[in-house]
Amino acid sequence: MNYNNIKILSIIVAILFLSACGKGFLDVKPTNSVPAGTAIKTVADARVAVNGIMRNMTNSNYYGRNFILYGDVRGGDMTLYSQGRGLDALYTFNHTVSANNFSGFWSTIYNNILQANNLIFNINKLKAEGSTENFDSFLGQALTARALMYFDLVRIYGKSYADNKSAWGVPQPLEPLPASAQPLRSTVNDNYTQILKDLTDAAPLLPKTKSNGYLNYYGNRAIQARVYLTMGDFPAALTAAEDVINNGGYTLYNRTNWVSSWATQFGSESIFELGIFPNEGDLTTASLSFYLRRRSHGNSAALGFFGASDYFLNRLKQDATDVRWGIMLADEISTTANPRLEHLTNTVVLLHYREMANRHLLQQ
């Protein structure tokens, strides 16, 4: 190619490039995400959004770890071996504005409420626009998940309903908010009213068949039983629990397979169980089971964060045949005397049939 040809070629290339700069030239879209406004258009999109909500629930700030520890550690059933290994403020109650405020509960749950709100908002919009697709199951799951999340939030940040329901609960957005929004707290009573409304709206939309890793009708009813129980409405709690017991088709583990159930997924007692799969939300060293391990057990990064407290063990020791001894291993302080909880499964069971059954017995 001689020099003139190169010149001509470069002019052509430059002109081609110039003419390529049409109107869309400055509208560059990412290839790993989509503009949120156009993301939910079909049932398939709604399914993807529900997967996102379930996955976000497995976050280590929520059901993946901290939310479970919150009750066990602050309640004193678990203790820590040494300060500074992590999350010790849950045991020492050392929370301040600038340190150990565990804002992860707030931020993670509100983030997931945004996902639920966005799905509900978009399904309602599509329906209003005349879509003929059947969104029922996904709308039902989003509403139930939102109710469960507000229930968790108001229990952490508000006074108990039975204690003082006119106290401040948590802010309660029901639609996606703009960045400038600063919604204020609703009362505990308002929160519970909304939780019940979402649950009762959702129940008829949900399938009754079992769907591993997702909420179904009985998951919704089981949550209703919990909510009513927390509110002190025992007859309503009983009705909801009995619906699960009589119609759900769940069965209790027997004494032998109770222990192995901790290492199995989606057992016969499991009503709502979140899947935590490898290469997904597999939290590895940030997982709940990792935080319950003895120091260096199976992995040198295991620091030995939490173990069963004396308070808990002394009560367990009252019955040497208690089935729960089957999931305890020796702890860091002593090789035999102080067994500790060993959590083995890679799913989190949030609603157990056992709980419904116990509640049922309680009411008899």
Next chain:
Amino acid sequence: MLQSRNLLWPVYWPTDYKTGLPFTARFGSLAQNNVYYDNEWDNTAGTLNISAVEALTVNILSGLTAKSIFSYNNSQIKEHLYYSALHFSGVAPVNGQVHELSTNINKMVSSTTLNYNKKILQHSIGVLAGYEAEKNLTDFMRSSGNNLPSSSLPTVVTAGTTNASAYNWGYNMQSFLSRAEYNFSDKYFLSASYRRDGNSRFGPVNRWANFWSVGGAWNIFKEDFLKESEILNELRIRGSYGTNATTPSGNYGWRTLLSFTDKYMEQPGGSIISIADSGLAWETNYNTNFAIEFGLLERRVTGSIEYFNRDSRNLLMDVPISMVTGLGSTLKNIGKINNRGIEWNLGIDIVRKEFLKWSLGLNGTLMNSKVTKLNRQGGAQAGQDIIWNDPTGNDARAQFIYREGQSMLAFYGFEWAGVDPTNGKNVWYINDPNSSTTGDFEFNGRGATYTYSKANRIIIGNGTPKMFGGFTSDLEYKGISLNLNFIYKLGGDLYDGAYKDVADDGYYWERIRSQDYYDNMWTDNNTLGTLPKLSGNDLTDPMQYSTRQLHDASFLRLKNATIAYRLPHNLLGGIGVRNARVFVNGTNLFTTAKYKLADPEVNQFATRGWEIPFAKTYTFGIEVSF
């Protein structure tokens, strides 16, 4: 969270002397035996750059030329990362892991300009107009394999399980530009420019913006009344005013996006990851500059003084938003910042003889940077404060606050009052805005407490120095030369986010502590200790952002020193060597600083963490040219 570190690891012997096997235990720390693990992984990277620039200039008329440039740059970065089944990142259940990464960076720029230059008598004019378009696109591809059959064959194809990822990102720009210049007999200069830029990093509302500038200069020395001056050899003043802009660092900051990283039970899952401001505007700087340049006494003394003032409006920053919205922060135009100051430099030739030359150079910048205006939330009187963390290293090593009227680098935290000599406890000033004596007790006449959570956070320091700069000395005597290059910083604070990790007073009981902490720790025998008593009973984790980690940032450092000898030509004559030079060079040889525990030369945020400090290095060399 996992903070206990064993800093002594690097000096450990790699094998267990009893068994002869490598140490893999971690002895209560989170560190690993690097001497051993270094052999259990592999990382290679290669970059291939291709660049093609085509330029075409056409002379249309006398003085009028058209120029078209098209450039294409491509960098292909290939990376291979391997962890053996023995490495802590590759142990069971991973059983060996290999990643092949490929990043392909493309940049295309097309620019077409028309240029007109003309000189008529003493008038020179130059006019330029043009159009530019730029396309940036990066392609990324990763393939990974776990469960490798053989440590001798770390390739993805042999792996038991594989996974992959691939996507691309980029941004585009378009500009229309113009410039006009005029000068009269090289004495008076005037210039003006105007450009209109469009950038895909902004939404359709504010995608295009206009920028302009004007400038002028006067070469006073060329005036008749100075030509005869015996003292002055050069005198020139110049000034300019204009705007330019900063774009957001992210490509899609104005878009509210839903991403698909939340796979659930082997199904795709999507979540909203941003609540964006689609009306994001260009961060625009309004720059004013005035300078005077001079040369005196046969140019033995030369120098310049420049005043600069930069107002940055519509500052772009990720700001905290109510988490009830679902997200913690969003990119916004937050307000206005002002930087102004004086930059000066001075060069003096002290000796200018044939065989002996000695010159000195001095320079400095006096700077003042302030947050002048912040967005008001719902009709509030004052702008809303923004608390932000030092982004360096993502380790939240220091905290700052943007507050109207305060420095851009205002450290935010508790005021640590020191140690109570009677019991060795940390004492914090309450800093109650209403009364200086409110508190659990009085300490040095001010309200104080042992519990930091009762104290108020305030602005505790300023990371902007009063003045910084350097000076040089160049001495040459008969082929032997000595060059010294100093840097200095005067005033301002630095925040040492690393020292607290080795000076923990007991909350992180299992940590290793520095000699300095033991030397200065309060004990029953050392009640004048400046650092608190070591106590495992303190449940309050007192390692907060506070003045305890804040120090005076002033320092002087010999950054570079070189002694060299240039061999005389008559020695080299016969052997075909044109030039030969022998030199010894040293960097960071000498430092004097107010803060003595760690390297005082800190980053732009005036903070330090666990990064490697500047090393003292020595270089010996011979330079020969033929």
